[in-house]
Amino acid sequence: MNQLSKASISRMIRASIRVASATTILGTVCIASSFAAERDAQVVKALSYAPRQSSIAFDKVTDKEIDSCTGKYETRNGFEGLVIYSSSGQPLRRFADSNGDRQVDQWCYYKDGIEVYRDIDSDFNGAADQYRWLGTAGTRWGIDSNEDGKIDQWKSISAEEVTIEVVEAIKTRDDERFRKLLVTDAELKELGLGEDKGDQLTSRLASAKKGFAEFARSQKLIGTNTKWAHFAADKPGVVPAGTEGSSRDIIAYENAIAIVENDSTSQQLMIGTLVQIDGAWRLADLPKAITEGVTLADSGLFFPAAASNRIGGSASPDGGLTQDVQNMLAELERLETAFKDPANDRSKLQEDKATLLQKLVIANKDTGELELWVKQFADSTSSAAQTGEYVEGVEKMREMIKILSNIPKGKDLIAYVAYRLISTDYTVRSSGNDVDFAKLQIEYMEQLEEFAGSYPDSVDAADAMIQIGLNHELSGKEKDAETWYRKVSTQFPKTVQGDKASGALARLTLEGRQIGLVGKTLDGKSIDSKSMAKMPILVHYWASWCEPCKADMAEIRKVQAKYARQNLQIIGVNLDTDANVAKEFLNSNKSFPWPHIHEQGGFESSLAIRLGVLSVPITFLIDGDGRVVKRTSHFSKEMQDALEELLTSGDAQLAPKQPVAAQIDKRLPASPPDARKAQNPNPTNGKGQPRK
Numbered sequence: 001m002n003q004l005s006k007a008s009i010s011r012m013i014r015a016s017i018r019v020a021s022a023t024t025i026l027g028t029v030c031i032a033s034s035f036a037a038e039r040d041a042q043v044v045k046a047l048s049y050a051p052r053q054s055s056i057a058f059d060k061v062t063d064k065e066i067d068s069c070t071g072k073y074e075t076r077n078g079f080e081g082l083v084i085y086s087s088s089g090q091p092l093r094r095f096a097d098s099n100g101d102r103q104v105d106q107w108c109y110y111k112d113g114i115e116v117y118r119d120i121d122s123d124f125n126g127a128a129d130q131y132r133w134l135g136t137a138g139t140r141w142g143i144d145s146n147e148d149g150k151i152d153q154w155k156s157i158s159a160e161e162v163t164i165e166v167v168e169a170i171k172t173r174d175d176e177r178f179r180k181l182l183v184t185d186a187e188l189k190e191l192g193l194g195e196d197k198g199d200q201l202t203s204r205l206a207s208a209k210k211g212f213a214e215f216a217r218s219q220k221l222i223g224t225n226t227k228w229a230h231f232a233a234d235k236p237g238v239v240p241a242g243t244e245g246s247s248r249d250i251i252a253y254e255n256a257i258a259i260v261e262n263d264s265t266s267q268q269l270m271i272g273t274l275v276q277i278d279g280a281w282r283l284a285d286l287p288k289a290i291t292e293g294v295t296l297a298d299s300g301l302f303f304p305a306a307a308s309n310r311i312g313g314s315a316s317p318d319g320g321l322t323q324d325v326q327n328m329l330a331e332l333e334r335l336e337t338a339f340k341d342p343a344n345d346r347s348k349l350q351e352d353k354a355t356l357l358q359k360l361v362i363a364n365k366d367t368g369e370l371e372l373w374v375k376q377f378a379d380s381t382s383s384a385a386q387t388g389e390y391v392e393g394v395e396k397m398r399e400m401i402k403i404l405s406n407i408p409k410g411k412d413l414i415a416y417v418a419y420r421l422i423s424t425d426y427t428v429r430s431s432g433n434d435v436d437f438a439k440l441q442i443e444y445m446e447q448l449e450e451f452a453g454s455y456p457d458s459v460d461a462a463d464a465m466i467q468i469g470l471n472h473e474l475s476g477k478e479k480d481a482e483t484w485y486r487k488v489s490t491q492f493p494k495t496v497q498g499d500k501a502s503g504a505l506a507r508l509t510l511e512g513r514q515i516g517l518v519g520k521t522l523d524g525k526s527i528d529s530k531s532m533a534k535m536p537i538l539v540h541y542w543a544s545w546c547e548p549c550k551a552d553m554a555e556i557r558k559v560q561a562k563y564a565r566q567n568l569q570i571i572g573v574n575l576d577t578d579a580n581v582a583k584e585f586l587n588s589n590k591s592f593p594w595p596h597i598h599e600q601g602g603f604e605s606s607l608a609i610r611l612g613v614l615s616v617p618i619t620f621l622i623d624g625d626g627r628v629v630k631r632t633s634h635f636s637k638e639m640q641d642a643l644e645e646l647l648t649s650g651d652a653q654l655a656p657k658q659p660v661a662a663q664i665d666k667r668l669p670a671s672p673p674d675a676r677k678a679q680n681p682n683p684t685n686g687k688g689q690p691r692k
Contacts, residue, residue, distance in 0.1 A: 001638050020507045043069050045442050046084050046093055051109055052149050053131050053142070054170070056117045077580045078587050079106070091115075099124055105651070110137065128340050133161075143177050152178060157280040160231040163258035166271055166287055170222040178212045181283040183275060190277060194245025200301060201284055204273070208286040215572050221267055221289040222260065229266060229329070232257040232372055236276070239302050242493070247495075251276040254300045255368070259329075266326050273301045325363050325566075332356055350390035354381045365407045374404065374413045382420040385481060386427040394428055397421045415451075419460035422447045422495050445471055462488050462497035470506065470614045474633075478508055486611070496609070504612025510620065510628040516622040517571060519597035520605060526594055529571065536625040540635065541618040543602075544585040549617045553637035559643065560594070566647045572596035575603050575616060621646065 029656060047061050048070065049351060061069060068087035073080070080102075082095030090149070094108035094115070105121035107128065116137035119128035125219040127147040135142040139158050142151035157165070162181055182205055183191070193201060208530040216222075239250040259266055272285025284301060335353050338344050357377035366371045385393030399419050404410030426444045429435065442625060446463040456462050469484035483503070488501035517529040529537055540556060542549035554573075560570055574596050576582040599605035611618075619643055621630040630642035 039618050042082075043071050043084055046071065046082065046095065047179045048095065048109060051131075052119050052128055053117070056109065056133075057137065058111050058116055059084070059086070059090075061092065075587075080186075081106070089687050100130045125588065131157075142497050150176070153180060153581045154280055156280050156493045157181075159233070159236075159253055159256065160277075162274060162281050162283055163256065163269075163271050164233050166283065167222060167226065167258055167260060168267065169212075170219065170269075171224060171226060172286065173216040175213050175216070178216075181210060182208060183277070183282040183284055187282060189608075191250060191275065192241075192247035193250070194243075197244050197246065197302075204284050204286075204301065208283070211286045214289075215286060216448070219289055221262075221269060223262060225262070227261045229333075231266075232259055232369055233274075234371060236366060237303055238470075250302065253281075254303050258287075262357040266329050298493060316496075322363075325360070328356060328360055328363065332360075346389050350381075350384040351392065351396075354384075354390070354393060354396045354472070356401065357381075358396075361400070361403065362407075362411075364407065370407070371413060374400070374410070375416060378420045382424045385424045388431065391428050391481070394421065394425050397424065415455040415458040415460055418452055418455070419458070419464065421465075424452060437540045441471070451677045457498065461494075462501075464493040465502075466497060466501060466614065469501070472507070473504075474628045475616070482508055494500075498606070500607050500612050500614065502612070503608075503610050504614065505612040507613070507618075507631070510631050513628055514626045515620070515622060515628055516626065517573070517597070517680075518575075519599060522574065522579055522586065522593045522598045523543055525595065527571065527597060529569075529622065530626060535569045536624060536643070537622040538643065539571050539620040539622065540571060541575060541608075541613050541616050543572045543574065543616050546580050546616050548634060552617050552619070555635050555640075557591050557638065563647050568593035568647060573607055573613075574598045575605070575608055575613065577602035 013505045018419065025327045026409065044066055047066060051058065058274075058383050062528075065087065069092065070085050072083050072085060073238065075081075076094075077098070079096045079098045080100075081094050083091055084093040086092055092115040093110065093111045094106070096106040096108065097103060098105050101124060103124065103126065105124055107119040108115050109117045114135040116133065116135045118132045118134060120130040120132065121128050122130050129144045129147050131140075131142045131144065131151065138161050139156055140154065141156035142152045143155050144150060145152045164471075166178065166179055168174075183201065187207070188198065188201065191201075217572045233256040236251055236253045239246060239252065241248050254272075256271040256274050258269045258271055259270055261267075268290040270288045271283070271289050272287065273283075273286055276280050276282075287490070332353070335349055335356065338349055353378065357373060358379065362374045362375060364373055378397065381390070381393040381396055381400075384390035390396075397417055398421065401414055401421070404417065425448075426440065428438065429440055436558075445468060448468050452461045452464045452468070465484050465488045467593075469481040469488070472478070472484065473481035477559075485501040485504045485508075489498050489505060491499040492501070515529075517527075517537075519527060521527055529539075536557075540549075540552060542553065556570060560568060572592070572594055574582040576598070579598050579600070582596065586592060586596065597607065599607045602608070607613075615633075616680050617634055619632050619635050619639055621627050621639060623629050623646060629640055629646060632639045
């Protein structure tokens with residue numbers, strides 16, 4: 001990147017922010033690698049930016065604190081940018097250039113050192129057209145096609161966040177905002193419902209569109225000071241393909257509720273049916289205030305017979321929550337706030353929280369909220385115990401199992417707590433002193449087998465059996481592993497666990513079979529192993545947090561250099577959940593130049609599930625006919641011997657030897673960094689329009 005003068009950098013930043021302020025559209029900030037002069041002024045201007053979407057909780061800086069903030073030019077994930085840091089070294093803002101044109105196209109905002117929101121200019125014309133909530137702020141990802149600051153469609157949004165948006169739409173009487181949450185006509189077709197159910201959903205959507213404005217105007221539940229508190233629903237259900245003429249599985253929540261607070265009083269807003277489409281959730285109903293006498297049994301679309309009145313024993317006669325429950329919810333919120341203060345005793349707070357959640361379970365023993373509170377208790381207490389903040393949580397979880405055994409509706413939830421107790425106890429015990437890990441591992445496997453036998457129909461039983469199978473596999477007992485994987489595959493078909501187990505069975509019998517690998521690389525290129533005919537291919541599954549994977553990659557690089565003329569092809573398959581983490585690792589380790597396929601979801605992606613990849617590293621060697629000749633976990637000596645035999649057998653094609661000059665040319669850029677401007681004097685913004 002060419003260096004700009006410090007004065008010109010400062011002028012461009014000031015001009016950019018003036019434009020942004022005047023038009024309410026985030027302008028363009030030019031970035032360069034040096035801005036020591038007038039840095040304070042740049043920091044001040046940079047901190048004056050605000051997200052385009054409202055209600056974003058991000059770190060703000062007082063006038064006194066600005067002087068202690070600093071700016072630093074950095075490259076992260078391959079993107080250059082300007083990062084603003086607080087006096088304590090936590091990032092506050094980041095302005096990044098993702099396409100190398102020296103114009104900012106990502107505006108990033110942080111809370112407590114975590115990026116929570118990002119404005120994105122995906123067509124590089126100087127105006128944001130995508131908005132992402134990140135980190136602790138949630139999963140929303142909105143698309144703004146006309147760049148007017150309003151979200152036109154949701155690319156990603158969770159069920160919980162749909163209810164947040166509904167509450168905000170009612171509060172502001174924003175009919176357009178509400179409609180963006182509904183199932184669209186195109187999505188309705190994509191759902192593949194049978195005729196009758198499709199007609200029912202169409203009717204509901206029409207009523208929702210028609211009735212929202214009047215409902216928002218006339219309802220008394222949601223006011224300008226109302227706060228969304230939390231989401232409540234039974235677990236989502238699956239309507240399998242073929243039901244009432246449907247052509248695909250439908251995943252839906254019935255009778256979802258938003259708990260809202262008015263002056264510390266909790267009340268319930270019925271949201272109704274939510275449907276999952278391509279990973280995002282969509283609304284199918286007009287909301288209703290439960291205080292108006294609405295019962296949940298009236299509202300089910302896909303599972304009407306399973307609907308239950310959520311108001312139950314924890315509600316007061318007028319349809320609201322009892323005072324005791326309201327007090328407990330207020331105390332829970334107080335505890336969550338107290339966790340943010342590092343001076344507080346977190347172990348004591350975790351104890352108080354676990355005890356309070358137990359009380360909420362008992363208070364909701366006869367309501368539809370029981371499962372919600374049981375799971376919140378189990379997840380929260382398990383996490384606190386495993387991180388070492390609250391090791392007493394193990395006993396607290398045992399207490400919960402006793403409580404549930406005395407609640408008629410609670411017996412079906414014991415499995416959820418019991419399974420998490422097993423892993424929590426194992427983690428806590430393994431962190432002690434003088435641990436006999438061999439004995440501990442045996443006891444852990446015995447507990448998993450006992451659980452699978454006691455709760456054979458539980459989804460967690462499938463996960464337990466997969467863990468048992470994986471343990472046998474890693475111990476070299478592949479026949480025993482196959483037995484357990486086959487149990488899961490047979491007993492839990494058409495589930496994620498069943499698919500993983502089927503994939504694992506396929507992986508364990510790969511040798512001698514043909515296999516194809518297709519996907520997108522981390523840099524966005526398509527790759528298909530079948531296009532590499534007559535070439536030996538080494539496939540290596542890895543993740544950036546996996547130290548054995550990194551050791552393998554170093555050895556693979558040596559082999560690649562040794563057999564440079566044998567046309568050895570290497571394909572990495574990265575299973576990091578976040579692609580940016582993998583990119584950052586590869587950018588800081590230039591020694592692994594082969595293509596790396598990545599798919600969103602990590603170990604839950606089709607790349608992993610299709611072959612039941614449950615741990616990394618995993619390595620396959622494919623011959624020129626596309627047939628797997630060797631399968632190992634590590635890039636072991638056994639794999640290296642098989643590779644050497646394949647490469648020296650005479651079957652592998654030799655790559656033509658290139659002149660030294662050509663090899664040197666490969667390391668040189670084809671043109672200066674800014675030459676593309678001369679080659680393309682009229683660049684467009686991606687829509688066929690001149691870039692502004």
